[in-house]
Amino acid sequence: MNTDRIEKRVVLRAPRSRVWRAISDAKEFGTWFRITLDGTFAEGRTVRGSHERFKVEMLVERIEPERYFAYRWHPYPNDPAMDYSAEPMTLVEFTLEEVEGGTALTIVESGFDRIPRARRAEAFRMNTEGWGGQIKNLERYVS
């Protein structure tokens, strides 16, 4: 039972350089992630973005070309009325690896255990609805 991290691994039938561009280029990232980002990714830089209903901030942690990209963010759709800036963020890591026939991509989001300790319960109040609706949209998109 691990409540701290989510891990995904997929093999994509595309060259590693192609996958790398889709992840490390903010414009391309925004296209498949369905988010509009306002800048380019660079280590230490905060890139702001907006979704249909909420805003996100991605703090770029590390970029190792063609291999590793990591950023921190608040994993929940934000309540515009709340100030989340002082709260702990989760870490999202993309790791690329060449495999036969394409590129293996591992996505890890970790740090969930730290959030409940720091965040007051009321800060969460509307997020369930946000994710619920979001997931429905995603299901529609991929199906």
Place this chain on the structure above:
Amino acid sequence: MSRSSGGAALKVTDAVPVFTALADATRLRLLGRLSVDGPLSITRLSEGTGVTRQAITKHLYALGRVGLVHHARRGRERVWELDAKRLEKAKRYLDQISAQWDAAAERLRAFVEDQ
């Protein structure tokens, strides 16, 4: 955007104390033990752990307050039992985020494979 599709999942407000209660190695071990061995007394639960019965009791009450365990009588002894449903609901909350990543990864696949 429509309202929650995660009807069965724990409300986020409720998930907070559950995750807080889980953020402790002894408590996770207690839950693991209860899920494998079923209802157990405090004496049994503290055996071989190097943790005092008093400390175990405190942890069990902390888990009990968020509904992860409850106690019952079995003959003369009091046993503690896992409330798996509650745990399952808390897990579902992470599953929602997990599902979002699955969907995002599939969109990425379509994006890089289609050219």
